[in-house]
Amino acid sequence: MAWEEVLAQNGYRVTAPRRAILLVLQGATQPLTPEEILAQARQLHPSLGLVTVYRTLDVLNALELVRCAHRDRACHGFLPATQGHHHVIICQKCHRAVEFPGDEDLEGLFRRIEEQTGYRVCDHLLQLAGLCPACQKEEAIEPYPLEEKI
Amino acid sequence: MAWEEVLAQNGYRVTAPRRAILLVLQGATQPLTPEEILAQARQLHPSLGLVTVYRTLDVLNALELVRCAHRDRACHGFLPATQGHHHVIICQKCHRAVEFPGDEDLEGLFRRIEEQTGYRVCDHLLQLAGLCPACQKEEAIEPYPLEEKI
DNA sequence: CCCTTTTTGAAAAATATTTTCAGTAACATC
C-alpha cells in the first residue's frame, strides 16, 4: 500500500510538506538525519520547516513506514565493560543490565548475510531488551509501562 | 588489571575527578548517562564538572573499559522500512544501507541468553556495519577511514 | 463552499555536547 494511503487510512492528513518528506525517504539508500531530510525535501517544498520533519518522522515511525538506524556508534549510556563479551541485555522495567557473549552464535547469520547481500560484515551492534528475573515476578502486580519513545 | 593501572600504563594521569568517575562506573548496574554519572560522582568529588565526565568517558571508551548502550531506542537516522524485515547493514565507506531478515537465526541465541541470564528477551536491536560490494572493490585503492567517534 | 480539526512554520525553550582558556595538579626528573 502506498504511504499516502496508509496516512489517510490512519486518520492523518496528506499535506504537501508530508509528501515532500515521504518522497525523500522513499528514495533514501542510507539512513538520513532530520537535517538531511530537511535539506532534500526543501527542494520539493521550499517553505518546509525542521519541526515538521521531526513530527512527520514520529508519524511515519508509529506507522512503521520508516525504521531508524544508529549512525557513528553514537550512544546514550555507559556501562563497565567486561573483556571479550560485547552484548548487553537491559531490563525494560528496572533498567538493570547484564552482559553476555554471543559472537559465535552470530557467525552463521553473518555468513548468510554476506552471501545474500554481497556486503562484508565488519562490525555489529546487538542489544536486547527484556525483563530481569526480579521484574518478571512482579509483572503480574505492576506491568511495566510500554516504551513510547522511538 | 585495575582501571587506574590501565590509565597510567597508557600515559593518562590518575586524578581525583577521574577516580570518582571510575568508581561510579565500576559500580553501575545499568547504563548511565553523563548527567547521571556526574550526579553520583559529585558525592565523591563535589567540584566535578560535566565536561570532565564527557572527557573521561572518551578516554575510558578508547581504552575499552566502558561499553556504551542505547537507551530509549533513540536513533540517528531514518530509512524506509520494508515489512517484516527488521535489520540493517550499513556500508562503512559509502553509508549505503540494505535490510535483511534474521529473526529466526537469533531465536536460538535468545533462548540461550534466557537460560543463562534468567532475563526474558522481549525486543532486540541488531545492526551491522560492513563494506558494500562496490566499496570492497575500491578498497585496495582507497581504504575507508576508520570510524573515530564513539 | 464552509466548518471543524489537524497541520504548519517561526520563535522560544529545553537538552545535549563541544570548544576555549586560564588556572591547577600529576608525576618524571632531579
Place this chain on the structure above:
DNA sequence: GATGTTACTGAAAATATTTTTCAAAAAGGG
C-alpha cells in the same frame, strides 16, 4: 622532597539537537 613540564580541570561560551508553544493556514468531511 622540590621543581618544571605537560596533561588535566572547571567555568563559560559556543554549538548542536530536539521539543514546546502558538497563531495562521490548509485538509477534507459535510
